[in-house]
Amino acid sequence: MSLTVRKIEACLETIGSEAFAPVYVDLVATLDVDQIMVFSVEGDRARCLLSYHFSNAALAGKLAAAYLDGWYLRDPLLPALQSAKPNSVQLRCFEEIASAMDQEYRRMFFDAPGLLAKTTVLAVGESLRLFVSFYSSARSAGSSDPDLSRLAGQLALMHFELVEDTGIPAPLTVLSDREQAVCLGILSGRKTEAIAADLGVASSSVVTYRKRAYGKLGITSRAGLFAICSR
The missing domain is CATH 3.30.450.80 (Transcription factor LuxR-like, autoinducer-binding domain)
Structure with a gap:
């Protein structure tokens, strides 16, 4: 093969x-x-x-x-x-x-x-x-x-x-569950600390998930996330 x-x-x-x-x-x-x-x-x-x-x-x-x-x-x-x-x-x-x-x-x-x-x-x-x-x-x-x-x-x-x-924006379906959750939190206007509390993880972990997600999505900023998820 x-x-x-x-x-x-x-x-x-x-x-x-x-x-x-x-x-x-x-x-x-x-x-x-x-x-x-x-x-x-x-x-x-x-x-x-x-x-x-x-x-x-x-x-x-x-x-x-x-x-x-x-x-x-x-x-x-x-x-x-x-x-x-x-x-x-x-x-x-x-x-x-x-x-x-x-x-x-x-x-x-x-x-x-x-x-x-x-x-x-x-x-x-x-x-x-x-x-x-x-x-x-x-x-x-x-x-x-x-x-x-x-x-x-x-x-x-x-x-x-x-x-x-x-129900998840299509671009985010390529992410892991935690990466999706972080991006959805960002899209809803929540701050890093609030997202961390929602997920029960440290703020530093949220930053790590965000970096991984942005890398997979080919973006570098919050503005880029909103742009690719726009409907």
């Missing part, structure tokens, strides 16, 4: 659980990309479900927050995602959309962060419409294995549709 097959099986075994994110990111690493973004677009709102840069977590969080701040409306693939039929998966490469991309959008999400190539899977299920995008700083990467890219898009759709009805 190949290493890639084992990674796919690990994803299937953890779909719907907090263990999914790390094994999924491990699978995506085989695509030889620098960054993965998963966004859900429903009507006139977008949500970030996963943002991860393999060498610069802060960059992933920054780009995700910017995308949610109205830039997603200028995504040249948005019409295709909105019109896609349920239970469908489409693969789009950077070359197909480059000409339809306005200069400001390209500067923000490609030129400035040094990302040159992109493969996006438009994954549409019964309740979610997802952009699952793989970015690379090299044009030769990111689209080398279209079949694996499609599969990665399908796995993301399966996972996030399964956890959609938990």
